[in-house]
Amino acid sequence: MSRASRSLPLLLLVAAALLTACGEPPWNKPYPESQAGENILYGAFTERPKHLDPARSYSSNEYSFIAQVYEPPLQYHFLKRPYELVPLTAHALPEVTFFDADGNALPSDVAPDEIAVSEYLVEIEPGIRYQPHPAFAKDADGAYRYHDLDARTIERINTLDDLPETGTRELTAADYVYQIKRLATPWLHSPIAGLMGEHILGFAELGDRIAAQAPAPVDGERPFFDLRQVPFAGAEVVDRYRYRIRLEGPYPQFVYWLAMPFFAPMPWEAEALYNQPGMKQNNLTLDWYPVGTGPFMLSENNPNLRMVLARNTNFHGERYPSAGMPGDRAAGLLDDAGEPMPFVDQAIYSLEQESIPYWNKFLQGYYDSSGISSDAFDQAIKFDAAGEAGLTADMREQGIELVTAVQTSIWYMGFNMLDPLLGGDSERARLLRQAISIAVDFGEYISIFANGRGVQGQGPLPPGIFGHREGEAxxxxxxxxxxxxxxxxxxxxxxxxxxxxAGYRDGRDPETGRPLTIYYEAMDAGPDGKARLNWMRKQFAKLGIELVVRATDYNRFQEKMRKGTGQVFMWGWNADYPDPENFFFLLYGPNRKVDGGENAANYQNAEFDALFERMKNMDDGPERQQVIDRMNAILRHDAPWSFGFYPKSFSLHHQWLDNVKPNLMANNTLKYRRLEPAIREQLRAQWNPPVLWPIGALIAVLAVGAIPAVLVARRRERGRAL
Amino acid sequence: MTAYILRRLLYAIPILIGVNLITFVLFFVVNSPDDMARMQLGDKRVTQEAIDTWKAEHGYDRPLLYNAEAPGLQRLTDTIFFQKSLKLFAFDFGLSDSGRDIGYDIRQRMWPSLAIALPTLLVGLAIAISYALMIVFFRATYIDFGSVVLLVAMMSISGLFYIIGGQFLIGKLFHLVPISGYDRGLEALKFLILPVVVGVAAGIGSSTRLYRTFFLEEINRDYVRTARAKGLRERVVLFRHVLRNALIPILTGVVAVLPLLFMGALIIESFFGVPGLGSYTIDAINRQDFSIVRAMVFLGSVLYILGLILTDISYTLVDPRVRLS
Structure with missing residues (x-):
């Protein structure tokens, strides 16, 4: 047998393996063939979530997962604007009762000063059950199957799948109270513990009590401590389906927190399971494996590769909203009115750290929706003569649809009001800040650096937040x-x-005669930020002011802000909830950054602070609008911020994805999405036929190139030596 | 040889302490324990009290390198550096700052790294050796000249270009394989083709040039002249004599990088969405997770030292004249 014929089987084997790997067309499909035609939504995430525990999680990339699993009592209406709270697991919106210092009930229209305690009574719907989970599994005797595992068994458990038996139980009011106690638990590091300590009655003391009573950690793991046994006046169970939360004084914004995962229920059984010694060592924690009542459950958590949300078989059921905004019906957003949700069986999110592969896979139909990176912007979007964004012809031809929305966020340029040059309430400093606010052209910034995705800021309140005014007013x-x-x-x-x-003619310091020098604190020290910083220098140069950029990393930047040593800086804020209080508090005097608050400009104005105190306790209406108008007028005059811009989000989705309406407050929107998998399958095949001629061409080139080489080689071998 | 290996292993200890110290200093020059706590706890509404609790729970509430307030030896041992470094030498990487078992993650993530690195190495080696032999066979012809120009050009192109170009051509235009992603078992094969092709193409320029030099060095030796004088065909001379002798530096070079294959490829893994150790390291740096960064640098150093020791041993195996003493 010749050498060539001996190699043939091996070559055939390799070829067969490669073809097997490629599978049926399309070959570039990144999903297994078994998923073809299934009702599965495909998406991507760019950053692995840090926390999935609702007591700890506080970022949008984490909420996109846990908000589908955990159900707080309230949620935002999917379609209605302005944003409206509606019940989720609650029977209705909470009943609020006010009490004076002696415990007497007060009328609902009482002056805020007289309120000593606000009581929120929440009633949840009966019959809601948790997802199937090992924490609820019981043996024949009714004892919990996995709550008392021995060390050797735990050592062998690497994922929840290693605990095959599951169970469930009904959601009760006690689970909500349990979670509120978890927020106060010191070792859980809930980011809102400090804030809630200011509002929920006895919250701070509860944290101390838990710390004192809980057993000490063993080998870095905290043994299970049943929070049900810790009394807490701030949150109490009334009966199986009702619980009450007591707040110190009035805090009308509290109701918005009840729509966030922080206030979702937590069954004590979950902590009893996960807090067994050795579980944490094996990465089995609530921070990794959520337990909820929502429409989906996290069936695969591998944030290095993909996260899979599967339909919760125990979901209590919810129907698609029947009412929306004018235009929603025409847009097809009410076609599913009254239909049971969720519509998709599964959602698979793959890790895509780089924007280029993410974008290309979206265009190939392997992701159902996508954002638009700067690299791909010109390929996807074009602006018409009126400045309106639309899709390019290629995108339209592919049936891709564009959805835009001004975010409830702001990017602002702040002036440190403690700075001797720019700060304070002197006329000189105010005029200087106003002049800079005119010179720094954020319209140009949006156009150059954000591809037009933004609206110039006129005040701290973005569109969509009560108090924001459009037009000339x-x-x-x-x-x-x-x-x-x-x-x-x-x-x-x-x-x-x-x-x-202000005394700085042509931007020169009258004392030295030299150009005024202002220091800009930048957190964008990388090469991408260079163009932005150069642009910023040019804006100040329009006034003859020399801008010195002090670029640093985000940690140092934050440190400067905390110490109040910066001069000018840019920062942003993303709304927690759609209330003006959540923006104005960024400029509230007692909330200064140097005092540990979020007021990075360290702005303080007695009239503004008094108005803020008043406004935050008011209901939306003309009177509140009047107060807000005055607050805006003060801020515009004092100019502690140059009100930068409100970012605009652009997102694309394929024609087979329905019920897409941007809702910047709601995170639990996966249940509303509906797919048409047959169309997707057909278009994927149409868009991705394997192109084989390059392989043939490559082989041909190699073969043709080999002929002269072989001839030369033969000639050499047959030739005579000298 | 045993004494030599033991000596080399003992030498490794001060090297590892030094590497660990440098990593520690570099990391804490740009990050303070407070920064690390903020990174874990989030930016919004975090209080100093929460930061202090986090630091105490994770052992970052001690002084960095020297504890002036502690008595005796505890001045050195009751520090973040000592407490965090000691267990590393027992290969106990502990928990990451976000609470995950680092050892478990490394064991999980080294396989995808190997799945790309090993075929890339083997296929790259086979192609580079074959191509270098062909160039040497046609030395001093237009094929030689043209190939060298091509190889220099390939060496000069950034690795990122190969990645993006490969994704664009093979994944996007020709639709032959997925642009990025990964899966388990046989499903992983279709995801490996593109990163391996890109890895091979990116490395072929430099390795072929290097091997060509090795072969050219051998081809002018006396034993080659003798082989030709015996009347052996050029092909036989090249494969039976030149290749065998030139393989010594090639194989010893390969042995040196073998342990490092576990560490993965930083950029390739990130671009192709491969959940290997390269992307694990990059993620940890971005998240300021000192525990992971320190563990990965330590592991990389250990593997590098191991690679050098294996190289020395392999010299003795392929060249009987070399003895370790």
Missing amino acids: GINPYVFDWENGRVVRKPIAEAKALLAK
């Missing part, structure tokens, strides 16, 4: 003019005039 008159129905930034000459009035 809503402009910042110190920075913009209203001309021909449009907002126009004031000319730079006006900024220069303000600067001269």
